[in-house]
Amino acid sequence: MVSKRFIAKRLLLLIPVLFGVATLVFAILQLAPGNPARVIAGQRATEEAVRQIENQLGLNDPIYIQYGRFLVDAAQFQFGNSFVIDKDATVQQLLQTRIPVTLELALYGQLIGIFLGIPLGVLSAVKQDSLTDHLTRIGALTGISVPIFWSGPLLILLLAQIFDIFPTGRRIAPIYSTPDPITGLLTVDTLLYGQYDAFFSAVHHLILPACVIGIYSMALLSRMMRSSMLEVVRQDYIRTARAKGQGIKITLMKHGFKNALIPVITVIGIQFGTLLGGAVLTETVFSLNGIGTLLVDAIEVGDYPVVQGTVLTFAFLFTLVNLGVDVTYSYLDPRIEQ
Template sequence: MVSKRFILKRLLLLVPVLLGVATFVFVILHLSGGDPARVILGQRASQARVLELRQNLGLNDPLYVQYGRFLLDVVQFDFGQSYKVAQGQPVRSILASRLPITIELALYGQFIGLLIGLPLGVISAVKQDSIVDHLGRVGALSGISIPIYWSGPMLILFFSTFLGIFPASGRIDSTMFLADHWTLFGMELPLTGMVTVDTLLLGRLEAWFSAVRHMFLPAATIGIYSLALISRMMRSSMLEVVRQDYMRTARAKGQGSKITIMKHGFRNALIPVVTVIGIQFGTLLGGAVLTETVFSINGIGTTIVAAINATDYPLVQGAVLTFALLFTLVNLGVDITYSYLDPRIQQ
């Protein structure tokens, strides 16, 4: 059982981290050069209009005043309005519509990594130096070494172009239109933005099957790297655990090897792997930029790239801070999982 004091302590530690990230983003964007007023109005706008807009945006205020106003807005999750990518649209609404797309992709990629990586790591450790172990190690090394911008097109060529099994782009067939809400006990509730979840909520099994088919290749693309890293870490951790005295004692008492591995070995070997899983999920969120580009998925990754190219400062700030918040929450989840697997960590 995880204590409330432990969770509260970890939550308080998130505050200076997020404050540091916010400060870093604010400083970097102000040192990067460029005039937001000129970006909004364009290069042909008169100097008088630019100066007027700078005054209205508060860009002529002292830097510490702008910083204080920025922090106050961030606390309220108010990142302003987009300058170029979706001009005039609140950044918060842009992130709310694009973020579920990236989270859904990262979740499926992580699921593939866990589903295959954990058993593969355990089997490689138990059957050390066997053919299965050698093949697993070579496959894991290949998965870590192959970049997304190569594996993605290769999967498209094989599964989409050659075999014709999975679609090469998009999230669902263009002929399938989804409603903007679902009904529960007579109440109209908003959709989640995750197409595989929304199709189930709407009871559209045909649309759900289409969404799963569209999601498989991009999820597999980012899941390959996660699978490889998790399997290698699981193998190393399990090799240390199976050599412990308590494992030999359990076997000496007549307990079966499979029960010993799963009951005593797996849980203890999982502790260092949890850290990798948590960090890897944050990495998948960032790595979705390339995957979304290859598979034409309009998530938060492609939005950040477009915002950077267009010098859309509010959108860049909002996206980076949102990623930072998600990453810190993932780390909090890792700490809680740690304390559940090994209660001594709470002390």
């Protein structure tokens, strides 16, 4: 059982991390070329109009005042309105509509990687140096080496264009109306509303992009699980259990698997942040309007509030995943809590 003190300690450690990320984002945008007031006013606006907007936004204030105001707004998750992408919407509203798309994509991609990569890694370790082991290692090496911007279009060409198995470019078929968001995750919301046909349509549309980012996850997890399992198999307590007459399958699953998972959990936590970053490419390839494409669009047009909010959201999600990794650690090995 994980203690509340351990969780509270980990939550407190998140504060300096987020503070550092916020400071870095503020510094980079301050050093970046361009003037936000000029972006808002337009390229043909007069200098007087630009100065007026600078005064309204406080861009003429000393840098330490701007920094303090930014930290206060970031702590409240308030970044104002978008300059360019949607001037009638706040950054918070934009993120609320885009975050579920990326989270759903990354979550299903991670699940594909976990449910395929971990069993393949265990199987490869158990059958070391066999044909199964060699094929699994070749497949894992291929999955790690293939970039998303190549595998995505290739799968679209084969499975969507040539064989017409999976659709692309939408989250759900046009004949189904998108339900009012409860969680924001389309597959979950359609189930909660009892719209089972719409649910299967959403899953059908999600399989291809989730597989694209899941292939990399599966390859890395299988490699890590194999190495960790081989290390555990050589431990003395495994030999002792085998010497007492316990079967190899029971020994590995009862004594070895739980200990072998500890370093793999680290990879899963770090990889979730990688999947969020990989979702930028996947969303672009599959025309999904998630937080990744929002960040790319905001950088291209110089929409500074959206860039700030999006980057800090990425950092916040990543720190939450790391918190989950720490909690899982202490559950698998209570000694870590000490």
